[in-house]
Amino acid sequence: MNATRNMTKRQKGTAAAGSVVAPARNSRAKLIEAAIATVRYKGFSATSVDEICAAAGVTKGAFFHHFASKEALAVAAAGAWTEIAEQRIFTVPDWVRIADPLDRLMGHIEFRLSMLSGPVEDFTCFVGTMVQEAYNSSDPIRAACDASITAYAERLAEHIEATIDTYGIGHDVAALDLAYHIQAVLQGAFIMAKAKGSPEIARENVAHLKRYVEMLFKRGDQQ
Amino acid sequence: MNATRNMTKRQKGTAAAGSVVAPARNSRAKLIEAAIATVRYKGFSATSVDEICAAAGVTKGAFFHHFASKEALAVAAAGAWTEIAEQRIFTVPDWVRIADPLDRLMGHIEFRLSMLSGPVEDFTCFVGTMVQEAYNSSDPIRAACDASITAYAERLAEHIEATIDTYGIGHDVAALDLAYHIQAVLQGAFIMAKAKGSPEIARENVAHLKRYVEMLFKRGDQQ
């Protein structure tokens, strides 16, 4: 509430312009960041515009200057989430640079497993949470979440495709379908973790997923 | 909105009292039924008490006569959901009476697969939807959803246990863990279906699950 007051005079981009890689700390970016955090914690409908503004340290006027509506913010945040995932999951981690495709794929799953610790709201999926609430109420939000999920699946499918190309697969499994399955298991694991209030059950689930993918690519089985 | 008005004078239970198996058509039961349907459609926070009352054809006075709060209704509905699932999934369907444990387990998965058609809100999980929104905001709701999920998993684990007893399992897999995994895949499949607006992707996911369970119980593999 009073955090707004402390920020009315904020630093200009002129001084300390050395930060090139750091995320833009403008109001728009802060609003999106706050929305993602708050929605992951309490859901989209339960999060008010005022709450997002307070968390971002900006006023309501700023909110509606940058976004036409709460829905528009949700759509923009879903887009931002796609980029965050691209960076944090498909660019920065070490698994990306593993040479062998199967090792790389297993490295991806292992990496997702390693993310499952700490508070539940810190590892769960923003768009997965939001689409559950909005799929019937707002088609723009639904479509934006779908786009984010699809982008992840298609990105992952590249690595699965490479694995199939190198090792083959003794089953009628399409790379994209398997990518969606990997994501579905994670989404389901998040729900379990939310219900139990702990990431342990989610890890157990990803262990099953790991075993499934290992079995899929293990040679010497019939069919 | 005006649906309430049309239902103010409703039939008493005295006439046509022959129905023994039919669900109790009293206000409390109607409220729970309406809550489940509406929450599955638009989520818990986005569903107002007035909306539930209108859908149930009762007044707000009746609502707060039967339930102390919206939260209390949610807890009661989660309990009702457990019983609905017990009936519709673990009692009525034919798979329950298959003699061979492995065939029975696969019959269960096949049955869950066969449920994935029609409007998304008709096959998705009420407690899975609700726990996503309430896990941090209301511990009574979270606990009630967890109880429902746990009941399902424990019920399913009985059949998995029987399968392991009969056929063994060549992996370090606990029956209850596998039961939770089956449920997690379904929950994840629901999210995918909501994002895509179609059950097709959910069916694809359950096909992967089916393959995994088949592979787990296929003899002649190493380890």
Next chain:
DNA sequence: TGACACATACCAACCGGTCGGTATCTTTCT
């Protein structure tokens, strides 16, 4: 006659969104 199962009317808080106004930065014209 009194407990039960509602119905009706109402309330304060909160909701998403609007609006008139202001400070500052950028472009254009002379």
Next chain:
DNA sequence: AGAAAGATACCGACCGGTTGGTATGTGTCA
């Protein structure tokens, strides 16, 4: 160079409607 004009980025009071919840009245049945 410097004034004028316009665009951008807010600010925060305010609005009508909705929210979960309450208080009180009323008909019915044991």
